[in-house]
Amino acid sequence: MNKHDILTAKRVLLVDDMSTIRKALTRMLDGFGMAVSSASDAETALMLMADQDVDVFLLDIHLAGMDGIELCRRLRRFERFAHTPVLFITGLVEDEVSQRAFDAGADDVISKPVSEAVLRARLNNHLQRAEYARELDVMRRSLNQYVDSRTRKMVEEQVREGKQLVPQRREICVLFSDVRGFTQLSQEMPPETLFRILSESLNSQVQCVYRFGGYIDKFSGDGVMAVFDGPDKSINSCLCALKMIEEACVQASGDAAGLYQLGIGIHQGEAMIGNIGIEKQLDYTVIGPTVNLAARLCG
Numbered sequence: 001m002n003k004h005d006i007l008t009a010k011r012v013l014l015v016d017d018m019s020t021i022r023k024a025l026t027r028m029l030d031g032f033g034m035a036v037s038s039a040s041d042a043e044t045a046l047m048l049m050a051d052q053d054v055d056v057f058l059l060d061i062h063l064a065g066m067d068g069i070e071l072c073r074r075l076r077r078f079e080r081f082a083h084t085p086v087l088f089i090t091g092l093v094e095d096e097v098s099q100r101a102f103d104a105g106a107d108d109v110i111s112k113p114v115s116e117a118v119l120r121a122r123l124n125n126h127l128q129r130a131e132y133a134r135e136l137d138v139m140r141r142s143l144n145q146y147v148d149s150r151t152r153k154m155v156e157e158q159v160r161e162g163k164q165l166v167p168q169r170r171e172i173c174v175l176f177s178d179v180r181g182f183t184q185l186s187q188e189m190p191p192e193t194l195f196r197i198l199s200e201s202l203n204s205q206v207q208c209v210y211r212f213g214g215y216i217d218k219f220s221g222d223g224v225m226a227v228f229d230g231p232d233k234s235i236n237s238c239l240c241a242l243k244m245i246e247e248a249c250v251q252a253s254g255d256a257a258g259l260y261q262l263g264i265g266i267h268q269g270e271a272m273i274g275n276i277g278i279e280k281q282l283d284y285t286v287i288g289p290t291v292n293l294a295a296r297l298c299g
Helices: 019-031 042-051 068-075 095-103 116-144 149-161 182-188 191-211 233-251 254-260 289-298
Strands: 011-015 035-039 056-059 086-090 108-111 168-179 215-219 224-228 262-278 281-287
Touching: 011 019, 011 042, 019 035, 019 116, 035 042, 042 068, 056 068, 056 116, 068 086, 068 095, 086 116, 095 108, 108 116, 149 281, 168 182, 168 191, 168 233, 168 289, 191 215, 191 224, 191 233, 191 254, 215 281, 224 233, 233 254, 233 262, 262 289, 281 289
Parallel strands: 011 035, 011 056, 056 086, 086 108
Antiparallel strands: 168 224, 168 262, 215 224, 262 281
Protein backbone atom coordinates (compact mmCIF):
# COMPACT_ATOMS: atom_id res chain seq x y z
CA MET A 1 0.00 0.00 0.00
CA ASN A 2 1.53 3.29 -1.14
CA LYS A 3 0.90 5.88 1.57
CA HIS A 4 1.10 8.68 -1.01
CA ASP A 5 -1.74 7.17 -3.07
CA ILE A 6 -4.10 6.24 -0.25
CA LEU A 7 -5.87 9.62 -0.26
CA THR A 8 -6.62 9.51 -3.99
CA ALA A 9 -10.35 9.23 -4.73
CA LYS A 10 -11.21 8.62 -1.07
CA ARG A 11 -14.57 10.09 -0.09
CA VAL A 12 -14.48 12.57 2.79
CA LEU A 13 -17.57 13.99 4.46
CA LEU A 14 -16.78 17.47 5.77
CA VAL A 15 -19.19 18.97 8.32
CA ASP A 16 -18.70 22.57 9.46
CA ASP A 17 -21.23 25.37 9.97
CA MET A 18 -18.91 28.06 8.55
CA SER A 19 -18.86 28.28 4.75
CA THR A 20 -15.40 29.88 4.71
CA ILE A 21 -13.94 26.94 6.62
CA ARG A 22 -15.71 24.43 4.35
CA LYS A 23 -14.36 26.15 1.24
CA ALA A 24 -10.79 26.33 2.57
CA LEU A 25 -10.75 22.69 3.65
CA THR A 26 -12.41 21.56 0.41
CA ARG A 27 -9.58 23.21 -1.58
CA MET A 28 -7.01 21.35 0.52
CA LEU A 29 -8.81 18.02 0.17
CA ASP A 30 -9.27 18.50 -3.58
CA GLY A 31 -5.52 19.07 -3.76
CA PHE A 32 -4.99 15.71 -2.07
CA GLY A 33 -7.05 14.06 -4.83
CA MET A 34 -9.97 13.29 -2.51
CA ALA A 35 -13.68 13.40 -3.32
CA VAL A 36 -15.43 15.85 -0.99
CA SER A 37 -19.03 15.97 0.24
CA SER A 38 -19.88 18.75 2.66
CA ALA A 39 -22.66 19.72 5.03
CA SER A 40 -23.29 22.67 7.34
CA ASP A 41 -25.16 20.68 9.99
CA ALA A 42 -25.43 17.20 11.46
CA GLU A 43 -28.88 16.43 10.05
CA THR A 44 -27.71 17.03 6.48
CA ALA A 45 -24.59 14.96 7.15
CA LEU A 46 -26.73 12.02 8.33
CA MET A 47 -28.75 12.16 5.11
CA LEU A 48 -25.56 12.20 3.02
CA MET A 49 -24.18 9.23 4.97
CA ALA A 50 -27.26 7.20 4.08
CA ASP A 51 -26.64 7.61 0.34
CA GLN A 52 -22.84 7.60 0.12
CA ASP A 53 -19.88 5.46 1.05
CA VAL A 54 -17.67 7.61 3.27
CA ASP A 55 -13.99 6.82 3.85
CA VAL A 56 -13.25 9.53 6.43
CA PHE A 57 -15.20 12.14 8.39
CA LEU A 58 -13.99 15.66 9.20
CA LEU A 59 -16.27 17.22 11.81
CA ASP A 60 -16.51 20.49 13.66
CA ILE A 61 -17.60 20.24 17.29
CA HIS A 62 -19.91 23.28 17.42
CA LEU A 63 -22.76 22.86 14.93
CA ALA A 64 -26.26 24.31 14.83
CA GLY A 65 -28.69 21.83 16.40
CA MET A 66 -26.97 18.49 16.97
CA ASP A 67 -23.29 19.06 17.74
CA GLY A 68 -20.34 17.19 16.29
CA ILE A 69 -19.91 15.01 19.40
CA GLU A 70 -23.44 13.62 19.10
CA LEU A 71 -23.04 13.20 15.35
CA CYS A 72 -19.93 11.11 15.99
CA ARG A 73 -21.84 8.91 18.43
CA ARG A 74 -24.62 8.42 15.89
CA LEU A 75 -22.38 7.42 13.00
CA ARG A 76 -20.47 4.96 15.21
CA ARG A 77 -23.73 3.03 15.59
CA PHE A 78 -23.54 2.07 11.90
CA GLU A 79 -21.61 -1.16 11.42
CA ARG A 80 -20.25 0.03 8.07
CA PHE A 81 -18.54 2.96 9.80
CA ALA A 82 -16.98 0.88 12.59
CA HIS A 83 -13.46 1.39 11.18
CA THR A 84 -14.04 4.71 9.37
CA PRO A 85 -11.73 7.45 10.72
CA VAL A 86 -13.44 10.39 12.42
CA LEU A 87 -11.32 13.53 12.81
CA PHE A 88 -12.50 16.64 14.62
CA ILE A 89 -11.24 19.98 13.37
CA THR A 90 -11.93 22.61 16.00
CA GLY A 91 -10.75 25.80 17.59
CA LEU A 92 -11.56 24.30 21.00
CA VAL A 93 -8.43 22.51 22.14
CA GLU A 94 -9.19 22.14 25.85
CA ASP A 95 -8.49 18.71 27.31
CA GLU A 96 -12.12 18.31 28.39
CA VAL A 97 -13.39 18.89 24.84
CA SER A 98 -10.83 16.51 23.36
CA GLN A 99 -11.76 13.83 25.90
CA ARG A 100 -15.45 14.18 25.01
CA ALA A 101 -14.56 13.73 21.35
CA PHE A 102 -12.51 10.60 21.97
CA ASP A 103 -15.19 9.18 24.26
CA ALA A 104 -17.70 9.60 21.42
CA GLY A 105 -15.51 7.51 19.10
CA ALA A 106 -13.24 10.06 17.44
CA ASP A 107 -9.82 9.04 16.16
CA ASP A 108 -8.14 12.44 16.26
CA VAL A 109 -8.59 16.13 17.11
CA ILE A 110 -6.88 18.77 14.96
CA SER A 111 -6.81 22.40 16.04
CA LYS A 112 -7.66 25.34 13.79
CA PRO A 113 -6.17 26.94 11.79
CA VAL A 114 -5.42 23.72 9.93
CA SER A 115 -1.99 23.12 8.45
CA GLU A 116 -2.13 21.40 5.05
CA ALA A 117 0.89 19.25 5.91
CA VAL A 118 -0.61 18.20 9.24
CA LEU A 119 -3.99 17.39 7.70
CA ARG A 120 -2.42 15.31 4.92
CA ALA A 121 -0.26 13.37 7.40
CA ARG A 122 -3.16 12.68 9.78
CA LEU A 123 -5.45 11.57 6.97
CA ASN A 124 -2.73 9.28 5.60
CA ASN A 125 -2.12 7.66 8.97
CA HIS A 126 -5.76 7.13 9.87
CA LEU A 127 -6.79 5.83 6.46
CA GLN A 128 -3.91 3.34 6.45
CA ARG A 129 -4.96 2.12 9.90
CA ALA A 130 -8.56 1.82 8.73
CA GLU A 131 -7.46 -0.22 5.69
CA TYR A 132 -5.47 -2.58 7.91
CA ALA A 133 -8.42 -2.90 10.31
CA ARG A 134 -10.76 -3.80 7.44
CA GLU A 135 -8.28 -6.32 6.06
CA LEU A 136 -7.96 -7.94 9.49
CA ASP A 137 -11.74 -8.03 9.83
CA VAL A 138 -12.12 -9.75 6.46
CA MET A 139 -9.39 -12.22 7.41
CA ARG A 140 -11.07 -12.91 10.76
CA ARG A 141 -14.42 -13.52 9.09
CA SER A 142 -12.77 -15.86 6.57
CA LEU A 143 -10.94 -17.78 9.30
CA ASN A 144 -14.19 -18.13 11.25
CA GLN A 145 -15.45 -20.33 8.41
CA TYR A 146 -12.72 -22.82 9.25
CA VAL A 147 -12.78 -22.57 13.05
CA ASP A 148 -15.66 -23.79 15.20
CA SER A 149 -17.28 -21.36 17.64
CA ARG A 150 -16.13 -23.45 20.63
CA THR A 151 -12.53 -23.24 19.47
CA ARG A 152 -12.84 -19.47 19.01
CA LYS A 153 -14.17 -19.13 22.56
CA MET A 154 -11.32 -21.25 23.87
CA VAL A 155 -8.75 -19.07 22.08
CA GLU A 156 -10.39 -15.90 23.45
CA GLU A 157 -10.25 -17.36 26.96
CA GLN A 158 -6.59 -18.27 26.53
CA VAL A 159 -5.82 -14.71 25.43
CA ARG A 160 -7.60 -13.32 28.50
CA GLU A 161 -5.83 -15.74 30.83
CA GLY A 162 -2.47 -15.28 29.15
CA LYS A 163 -1.73 -19.00 29.16
CA GLN A 164 -2.78 -22.22 27.47
CA LEU A 165 -5.81 -23.86 29.08
CA VAL A 166 -5.38 -27.18 30.88
CA PRO A 167 -7.22 -30.16 29.31
CA GLN A 168 -10.47 -31.02 31.12
CA ARG A 169 -12.37 -34.23 31.73
CA ARG A 170 -16.07 -33.84 30.80
CA GLU A 171 -19.21 -35.90 30.34
CA ILE A 172 -20.23 -35.56 26.69
CA CYS A 173 -22.10 -37.23 23.84
CA VAL A 174 -20.13 -37.88 20.67
CA LEU A 175 -21.82 -38.40 17.30
CA PHE A 176 -20.13 -39.76 14.19
CA SER A 177 -21.73 -39.86 10.75
CA ASP A 178 -20.59 -41.78 7.72
CA VAL A 179 -21.71 -42.29 4.10
CA ARG A 180 -22.21 -45.98 3.51
CA GLY A 181 -20.18 -47.34 0.58
CA PHE A 182 -18.37 -44.04 0.07
CA THR A 183 -15.16 -45.65 -1.22
CA GLN A 184 -17.02 -47.44 -4.01
CA LEU A 185 -19.05 -44.33 -4.85
CA SER A 186 -15.89 -42.22 -5.07
CA GLN A 187 -14.56 -44.60 -7.74
CA GLU A 188 -17.74 -44.48 -9.83
CA MET A 189 -18.63 -40.76 -9.67
CA PRO A 190 -16.78 -37.83 -11.33
CA PRO A 191 -14.72 -36.02 -8.63
CA GLU A 192 -16.43 -32.67 -9.29
CA THR A 193 -19.88 -34.16 -8.83
CA LEU A 194 -18.78 -36.12 -5.78
CA PHE A 195 -17.31 -33.01 -4.14
CA ARG A 196 -20.41 -30.90 -4.80
CA ILE A 197 -22.93 -33.43 -3.52
CA LEU A 198 -20.83 -34.41 -0.53
CA SER A 199 -20.52 -30.72 0.41
CA GLU A 200 -24.31 -30.37 0.26
CA SER A 201 -24.75 -33.46 2.42
CA LEU A 202 -22.23 -32.29 5.01
CA ASN A 203 -23.77 -28.82 5.08
CA SER A 204 -27.14 -30.36 5.93
CA GLN A 205 -25.56 -32.44 8.70
CA VAL A 206 -23.75 -29.45 10.20
CA GLN A 207 -26.96 -27.43 10.28
CA CYS A 208 -28.63 -30.28 12.16
CA VAL A 209 -25.82 -30.37 14.72
CA TYR A 210 -26.08 -26.65 15.39
CA ARG A 211 -29.88 -26.83 15.52
CA PHE A 212 -29.71 -29.30 18.39
CA GLY A 213 -27.03 -27.49 20.39
CA GLY A 214 -23.92 -29.43 19.36
CA TYR A 215 -20.73 -28.35 17.65
CA ILE A 216 -18.50 -29.83 14.98
CA ASP A 217 -15.22 -31.18 16.28
CA LYS A 218 -14.00 -32.14 12.83
CA PHE A 219 -14.95 -33.42 9.40
CA SER A 220 -13.87 -37.01 8.92
CA GLY A 221 -13.78 -37.46 5.16
CA ASP A 222 -17.36 -38.28 4.24
CA GLY A 223 -18.90 -37.52 7.64
CA VAL A 224 -18.67 -35.43 10.77
CA MET A 225 -17.65 -35.80 14.38
CA ALA A 226 -19.99 -33.74 16.55
CA VAL A 227 -19.97 -33.12 20.30
CA PHE A 228 -22.96 -32.42 22.57
CA ASP A 229 -22.20 -31.24 26.09
CA GLY A 230 -25.29 -29.45 27.40
CA PRO A 231 -27.69 -30.75 30.07
CA ASP A 232 -29.86 -32.42 27.38
CA LYS A 233 -26.94 -33.82 25.42
CA SER A 234 -28.31 -37.38 25.22
CA ILE A 235 -31.69 -36.51 23.77
CA ASN A 236 -30.30 -33.72 21.59
CA SER A 237 -27.73 -35.99 19.98
CA CYS A 238 -30.40 -38.60 19.23
CA LEU A 239 -32.81 -36.01 17.82
CA CYS A 240 -29.97 -34.66 15.72
CA ALA A 241 -29.23 -38.12 14.31
CA LEU A 242 -32.89 -38.71 13.42
CA LYS A 243 -33.10 -35.32 11.72
CA MET A 244 -29.93 -36.04 9.74
CA ILE A 245 -31.41 -39.28 8.43
CA GLU A 246 -34.76 -37.63 7.68
CA GLU A 247 -33.13 -34.86 5.64
CA ALA A 248 -30.85 -37.33 3.86
CA CYS A 249 -33.90 -39.32 2.75
CA VAL A 250 -35.48 -36.15 1.36
CA GLN A 251 -32.31 -35.17 -0.52
CA ALA A 252 -31.56 -38.62 -1.95
CA SER A 253 -32.29 -38.91 -5.67
CA GLY A 254 -30.93 -40.45 -8.85
CA ASP A 255 -27.34 -41.60 -9.14
CA ALA A 256 -26.37 -39.51 -6.09
CA ALA A 257 -28.78 -41.30 -3.74
CA GLY A 258 -25.92 -43.38 -2.36
CA LEU A 259 -24.27 -40.27 -0.90
CA TYR A 260 -27.26 -39.81 1.39
CA GLN A 261 -27.23 -43.29 2.90
CA LEU A 262 -25.91 -42.41 6.35
CA GLY A 263 -24.62 -44.49 9.19
CA ILE A 264 -24.54 -42.79 12.60
CA GLY A 265 -22.92 -43.80 15.89
CA ILE A 266 -23.51 -42.12 19.27
CA HIS A 267 -21.97 -42.75 22.65
CA GLN A 268 -22.05 -40.86 25.94
CA GLY A 269 -19.31 -40.89 28.53
CA GLU A 270 -16.28 -39.07 29.88
CA ALA A 271 -13.61 -37.70 27.57
CA MET A 272 -10.68 -35.29 27.69
CA ILE A 273 -11.15 -31.94 25.93
CA GLY A 274 -8.12 -29.78 25.23
CA ASN A 275 -5.29 -28.83 22.90
CA ILE A 276 -3.17 -31.51 21.26
CA GLY A 277 -0.33 -31.05 18.78
CA ILE A 278 2.74 -28.85 18.69
CA GLU A 279 3.11 -25.20 19.63
CA LYS A 280 2.90 -24.00 16.03
CA GLN A 281 -0.16 -26.10 15.17
CA LEU A 282 -2.72 -27.16 17.76
CA ASP A 283 -6.03 -28.96 17.51
CA TYR A 284 -8.68 -28.29 20.18
CA THR A 285 -10.40 -31.65 20.27
CA VAL A 286 -11.92 -34.51 22.24
CA ILE A 287 -10.12 -37.80 22.87
CA GLY A 288 -10.81 -40.94 24.87
CA PRO A 289 -12.72 -44.27 24.82
CA THR A 290 -16.04 -42.45 24.42
CA VAL A 291 -14.89 -41.06 21.09
CA ASN A 292 -13.47 -44.40 19.96
CA LEU A 293 -16.67 -46.29 20.77
CA ALA A 294 -18.88 -43.76 18.96
CA ALA A 295 -16.64 -44.10 15.89
CA ARG A 296 -16.87 -47.92 16.02
CA LEU A 297 -20.66 -47.79 16.39
CA CYS A 298 -20.80 -45.61 13.29
CA GLY A 299 -18.54 -47.92 11.32
